[in-house]
Structure formats: structure tokens, C-alpha cells
Amino acid sequence: MNGRRHNEPVSLLRRAKKNPAETTVTLIGKPGCHLCEDARAVILKVTGDLGAAFEEKDILQDPALYEQYAEQIPVTLVDGRQHDFWRVDEARLRKALGA
Numbered sequence: 001m002n003g004r005r006h007n008e009p010v011s012l013l014r015r016a017k018k019n020p021a022e023t024t025v026t027l028i029g030k031p032g033c034h035l036c037e038d039a040r041a042v043i044l045k046v047t048g049d050l051g052a053a054f055e056e057k058d059i060l061q062d063p064a065l066y067e068q069y070a071e072q073i074p075v076t077l078v079d080g081r082q083h084d085f086w087r088v089d090e091a092r093l094r095k096a097l098g099a
Helices: 008-015 034-050 063-069 090-096
Strands: 024-029 053-058 075-078 081-085
Touching: 024 034, 034 053, 034 090, 075 090, 081 090
Parallel strands: 024 053
Antiparallel strands: 024 075, 075 081
8 A cells, every 4th residue: 555545636636726717607597587697796707807708598598407407596507517506605616716
């Protein structure tokens, strides 16, 4: 045994800094959703500050997204992986983007 823990490579990868400019934040919501508007404001602030890409998807235009997320909107994805739902925590999003 070499003294390394089994999960060491994974933990080192998790600590690696991301380049926010290579990251996409996706907001999944729908028109008229006040929580979506709040989430959009936070996401636009963070992505603007850090240079990350932002995209928005309307669950009413995509049956698969509606099926998956209708009860959770707004949903925030970072590079396609679910990050938050209902509310976006600015500090948590910044951390996820490597800030």
C-alpha cells in the first residue's frame, strides 16, 4: 500500500480551479415566474462578473424539460449539471464557477 487514500484523485479533481470563461450557466424557467426573474438577476450578475456564458431555456417550449423540472423551477445548471433550484445563492454559484 502506498499511503494514498482511495478517493484522493477524485478529491484533487474537485479542488481544481475552473475557468469561468469556459463554463455555461443555464437557467430553466418560464415566463411570469417571479422566482425565475430573481434567479436570472443573480445569474446575470455572477456570469457578467466572471465571464461565464449564460443561456436560458423555457420549460413551456420543451416537453422533456417540463417533465423533468416543472416542480422545481427555476433550475440552475452549471455545464449541464443541476446546481440549484427555486433560489440561486450567489456565493454558491460563484464557488461552482471557480471564483
